[in-house]
Amino acid sequence: MAVYTEVTDEALRLFLAEYDLGELLAFRGIAEGVENSNFALKTSNGDFILTLYEKRVDPAELPWFLGLMRHLGSRGLSCPLPVAGRDGVALRSLAGRPAAICTFLPGIWPRRVRPEHCAPLGAALATLHAAGEGFRAERPNTLGPRAWKPLLDRCRDGGDAVQPGLIAELDQHLSGILAEWPKGLPRGHIHADLFPDNVFFLEGRGGVPVCSGVIDFYFACTDFLAYDLAICLNAWCFEPDLAFNVTKARAMINAYNALRPLTQEELAALPVLCRGGAIRFLLTRLYDWTHTPPGALVTRKDPLEYLRRLRFHAQARNVGAYGL
Amino acid sequence: MAVYTEVTDEALRLFLAEYDLGELLAFRGIAEGVENSNFALKTSNGDFILTLYEKRVDPAELPWFLGLMRHLGSRGLSCPLPVAGRDGVALRSLAGRPAAICTFLPGIWPRRVRPEHCAPLGAALATLHAAGEGFRAERPNTLGPRAWKPLLDRCRDGGDAVQPGLIAELDQHLSGILAEWPKGLPRGHIHADLFPDNVFFLEGRGGVPVCSGVIDFYFACTDFLAYDLAICLNAWCFEPDLAFNVTKARAMINAYNALRPLTQEELAALPVLCRGGAIRFLLTRLYDWTHTPPGALVTRKDPLEYLRRLRFHAQARNVGAYGL
Numbered sequence: 001m002a003v004y005t006e007v008t009d010e011a012l013r014l015f016l017a018e019y020d021l022g023e024l025l026a027f028r029g030i031a032e033g034v035e036n037s038n039f040a041l042k043t044s045n046g047d048f049i050l051t052l053y054e055k056r057v058d059p060a061e062l063p064w065f066l067g068l069m070r071h072l073g074s075r076g077l078s079c080p081l082p083v084a085g086r087d088g089v090a091l092r093s094l095a096g097r098p099a100a101i102c103t104f105l106p107g108i109w110p111r112r113v114r115p116e117h118c119a120p121l122g123a124a125l126a127t128l129h130a131a132g133e134g135f136r137a138e139r140p141n142t143l144g145p146r147a148w149k150p151l152l153d154r155c156r157d158g159g160d161a162v163q164p165g166l167i168a169e170l171d172q173h174l175s176g177i178l179a180e181w182p183k184g185l186p187r188g189h190i191h192a193d194l195f196p197d198n199v200f201f202l203e204g205r206g207g208v209p210v211c212s213g214v215i216d217f218y219f220a221c222t223d224f225l226a227y228d229l230a231i232c233l234n235a236w237c238f239e240p241d242l243a244f245n246v247t248k249a250r251a252m253i254n255a256y257n258a259l260r261p262l263t264q265e266e267l268a269a270l271p272v273l274c275r276g277g278a279i280r281f282l283l284t285r286l287y288d289w290t291h292t293p294p295g296a297l298v299t300r301k302d303p304l305e306y307l308r309r310l311r312f313h314a315q316a317r318n319v320g321a322y323g324l
Numbered sequence: 325m326a327v328y329t330e331v332t333d334e335a336l337r338l339f340l341a342e343y344d345l346g347e348l349l350a351f352r353g354i355a356e357g358v359e360n361s362n363f364a365l366k367t368s369n370g371d372f373i374l375t376l377y378e379k380r381v382d383p384a385e386l387p388w389f390l391g392l393m394r395h396l397g398s399r400g401l402s403c404p405l406p407v408a409g410r411d412g413v414a415l416r417s418l419a420g421r422p423a424a425i426c427t428f429l430p431g432i433w434p435r436r437v438r439p440e441h442c443a444p445l446g447a448a449l450a451t452l453h454a455a456g457e458g459f460r461a462e463r464p465n466t467l468g469p470r471a472w473k474p475l476l477d478r479c480r481d482g483g484d485a486v487q488p489g490l491i492a493e494l495d496q497h498l499s500g501i502l503a504e505w506p507k508g509l510p511r512g513h514i515h516a517d518l519f520p521d522n523v524f525f526l527e528g529r530g531g532v533p534v535c536s537g538v539i540d541f542y543f544a545c546t547d548f549l550a551y552d553l554a555i556c557l558n559a560w561c562f563e564p565d566l567a568f569n570v571t572k573a574r575a576m577i578n579a580y581n582a583l584r585p586l587t588q589e590e591l592a593a594l595p596v597l598c599r600g601g602a603i604r605f606l607l608t609r610l611y612d613w614t615h616t617p618p619g620a621l622v623t624r625k626d627p628l629e630y631l632r633r634l635r636f637h638a639q640a641r642n643v644g645a646y647g648l
Contacts, residue, residue, distance in 0.1 A: 008435045013527070024527065025430040028364065029355030040352065040364060042371075042430070106349040106366070111332045203337070203348065 005037045005052045007095050015094045018085040019101065021045050032109075032197060035218060037097070040104075047104035049080060052097040057218055059098045062091050064139050065217050066100060068132070068189060075131035077124075078213035080105055107200025107212030113236050118248040120211035121199055122255030125191070125232060128214060129225045129260055132189035141192065141221040143280055145181050148174055151283040158290030163304060166286075170279070173310055177276050182224070182269040190228035193219035195235040226266040229256055230273035233322065234281065234309050242308040250323030267319045274313040274322075282306035329361045329376045331419050339418045342409040343425065345369050356433075356521060359542060361421070364428075371428035373404060376421040381542055383422045386415050388463050389541050390424060392456070392513060399455035401448075402537035404429055431524025431536030437560050442572040444535035445523055446579030449515070449556060452538060453549045453584055456513035465516065465545040467604055469505050472498055475607040482614030487628060490610075494603070497634055501600050506548070506593040514552035517543035519559040550590040553580055554597035557646065558605065558633055566632040574647030591643045598637040598646075606630035 007015075007027075016024055022044035030038040030049075037052040053062060066082045073081045080102035082090035091100050110117050141147075152159075152170055159167040191198070193216065204210035229252075237248040256262070285303035292300050316322070331339075331351075340348055346368030354362040354373075361376040377386060390406045397405045404426035406414035414424050434441050465471075476483075476494055483491040515522070517540065528534040553576075561572040580586070609627035616624050640646070 006435055009432065009438075010436065012432075013531075024432065026428075027432045030364075031353030031355045040354075047366075104350075108333065108336075108348065108351045111330055112334065114333075207337075 004054050005095050005097055007039070007052070011095055015092065015099070016043075018087070018092065019083065020086055021048065021083070021101070033216070041101065048083060049102050049104055050094075050099065051102065052094060052099050053218075054097065057098075061139065062098055062100070064137055065220060066090055067137065068135055068220055069102070069217055071135040072128060072131045072217075075134070077128050077131040078105065078211075079217070080213075080215055105200055105213040105215060107202050109197045109200055110209070111196075113196055113248065114209070115245070115247050115251055117196075117199075117201065117209050118236055118251040119255035120201065120209060121194075121232060121236060122229075122252035122257075123259055124199065124211045124214055125194060125228060125252075126256045126259035128191060129188050129228065135189055138222040139189075139220065141190075141223040143192070143219070143284065144221070144223055145178060145276060148178070148276075148279060148283055151287055155283065155286045155290050159286060162286065162289060163307070166307070169307070170282070173275065173279060173314065176314075177272060177279060180272045181276065182265065182272065185224040185226055185266055185269060186263065187222060188225045189220060190223050190225060191217065191220055192223070192228060192231060194228065194232050224266075224269075224273065225260070226262065226269060227273050227276065229253065229262075230270060230277040231280075233270075233274055234277045234306075238309055238312075242305060242312075244312050246321075246323040253322060253324060267324070270319045270322060271313055271316040274316070275310060278306050278310040278313055282310060328378050329419050329421055331363070331376070335419055339416065339423070340367075342411070342416065343407065344410055345372065345407070345425070357540070365425065372407065372425050373428055374418075374423065374425050376418060376423050377542075378421065381422075385463065386422055386424070388461055389544060390414055391461070392459055392544055393426070393541055395459040396452060396455045396541075399458070401452050401455040402429065402535075403541070404537075404539055429524055429537040429539060431526050433521045433524055434533070435520075437520055437572065438533070439569070439571050439575055441520075441523075441525065441533050442560055442575040443579035444525065444533060445518075445556060445560060446553075446576035446581075447583055448523065448535045448538055449518060449552060449576075450580045450583035452515060453512050453552065459513055462546040463513075463544065465514075465547040467516070467543070467608065468545070468547055469502060469600060472600075472603060472607055473502070475611055479607065479610045479614050483610060486610065486613060487631070490631070493631070494606070497599065497603060497638065500638075501596060501603060504596045505600065506589065506596065509548040509550055509590055509593060510587065511546060512549050513544060514547050514549060515541065515544055516547070516552060516555060518552065518556050548590075548593075548597065549584070550586065550593060551597050551600065553577065553586075554594060554601040555604075557594075557598055558601045558630075562633055562636075566629060566636075568636050568645075570645075570647040577646060577648060591648070594643045594646060595637055595640040598640070599634055602630050602634040602637055606634060 024043055026042035028040045030040055035056050036054050039050040041048040041050045069079055072079050083101040084090045198216045200212045201209040202212045237245050239245055282303050285301045289300050289303050348367055350366035352364045354364055359380050360378050363374040365372040365374045393403055396403050407425040408414045416423050522540045524536045525533040526536045561569050563569055606627050609625045613624050613627050
């Protein structure tokens with residue numbers, strides 16, 4: 001369900017008339033993505049992605065997201081670039097929604113993460129962090145540590161129905177995480193949602209995966225850089241049975257570290273940052289789970305997968321647990 | 325929900341290794357389509373569509389569908405062409421499903437049908453019927469008149485909950501349709517599901533829509549040619565408020581007639597063929613409506629839209645009601 005808004009032919013024609021994109025050749029809804037409506041757009045000039053921003057995205061924040069993508073792209077990160085209309089404006093309106101066209105990024109996201117994906121992912125993350133330097137505007141992390149207690153409070157009613165004792169366990173984890181949360185780590189612009197479906201790969205020589213780019217910056221914000229790495233450790237290094245794959249973690253961290261060396265403070269904070277990353281996705285999933293009517297046309301993601309991750313990180317004494 | 329089956333990277337790589345399609349550049353699920361899983365596939369050789377055939381399609385019938393597409397394509401209809409692997413085989417297997425790659429067809433299906441779409445549609449339908457000649461194998465219409473009574477019987481229990489008195493009204497319509505159903509009209513291979521989302525258009529000179537091709541032949545069968553036109557009259561000529569647009573109908577029929585002149589018998593039978601077309605889609609929608617659990621991840625289509633169409637056709641005395 002990635003197309004929430006239908007676009008009529010007339011509306012599309014009027015919209016494209018504002019651009020220099022040549023002749024329209026194809027227009028198809030894309031199945032991937034859960035936050036916005038995405039369309040594959042083909043014109044005589046090439047392939048593009050048209051995004052209609054749906055309710056979850058605050059229109060006032062879109063210029064920041066598009067500006068960040070432009071900044072990252074100009075600083076060497078491969079990512080979609082907003083395409084401006086003839087008047088120089090990239091953020092427009094279509095079918096009653098804010099809308100933007102971005103360049104098409106070749107590549108395929110890995111449906112099954114292999115260890116060979118993790119070094120290129122770590123390198124792409126470090127590249128993203130370095131490329132973000134110099135983009136002056138900041139965007140607070142609205143799903144960062146300060147949001148977690150209020151989120152948990154809003155899950156109190158339905159939470160224990162998901163698993164008995166869940167809320168008490170989360171209360172305990174959360175107070176520990178907040179008490180240990182680091183201060184003063186290197187900050188910058190982070191992706192904050194760098195799951196496998198947001199990273200594209202092409203096949204290099206000998207079948208080795210090469211990262212062709214990063215997409216979907218609509219959770220990006222300004223926060224500790226190492227927290228982004230912690231999110232990736234959560235998103236990329238657990239097997240389908242939720243066992244932690246230390247080979248993947250080591251490859252990811254080492255590749256990151258080679259481009260942007262982690263400080264001693266960042267390395268020491270990695271376990272608590274990972275606990276934070278796990279509880280952040282646990283809480284938003286739990287919120288959706290307890291607030292989505294069972295019959296809704298939305299696939300609810302299991303929050304308990306992140307409880308398993310959280311428990312793993314909670315027993316990690318130091319960065320050694322992550323293969324270093 | 326047009327992607328029912330996930331394809332892993334490894335499975336896709338092994339599958340594509342059987343073809344000469346060059347390097348894989350992109351792979352994305354397509355949101356359109358409800359019967360099968362469709363993916364947009366881009367390689368260094370161009371754009372393709374990969375289809376995984378899901379439960380509703382009988383694998384034994386796939387060679388007939390793919391053969392028909394090949395036949396129609398070679399006889400001048402613009403439609404997707406099955407692409408064979410290096411061994412000459414087009415119908416293969418992927419992720420536990422029958423699967424085929426077809427060529428990519430440029431164009432956009434009309435989200436809102438304008439009168440200017442209807443003449444090119446009529447011409448495309450006549451072209452399809454003419455191109456089908458010479459394809460010897462027949463496929464019975466499994467959703468034709470003989471299927472309607474059993475379908476209605478399976479809706480008896482839940483039907484009146486959709487609208488009181490619905491089943492009695494349908495019984496009456498159906499017995500009339502079956503009693504008047506014509507015999508001996510010109511037969512051939514019909515598309516049988518030529519709704520707007522199965523017909524692509526490009527913009528010609530002066531903004532005039534030009535039909536760029538026809539897709540989705542998985543309901544195609546061998547039946548009265550004029551019944552296909554009746555289905556199109558149902559699918560293309562009613563406005564969103566379900567008023568019948570006689571301008572659209574006239575344009576469609578005239579364009580069809582110019583390429584494949586309709587016989588007097590076909591013209592006389594048009595009203596009952598239209599009633600048949602309406603009840604066919606009414607019954608399958610009613611069946612889905614009464615047999616789909618309310619919470620299922622499927623958008624149920626309103627059967628009553630077709631009751632309104634059926635009533636319109638039932639008051640049509642002759643082809644004059646369709647603008648001729």
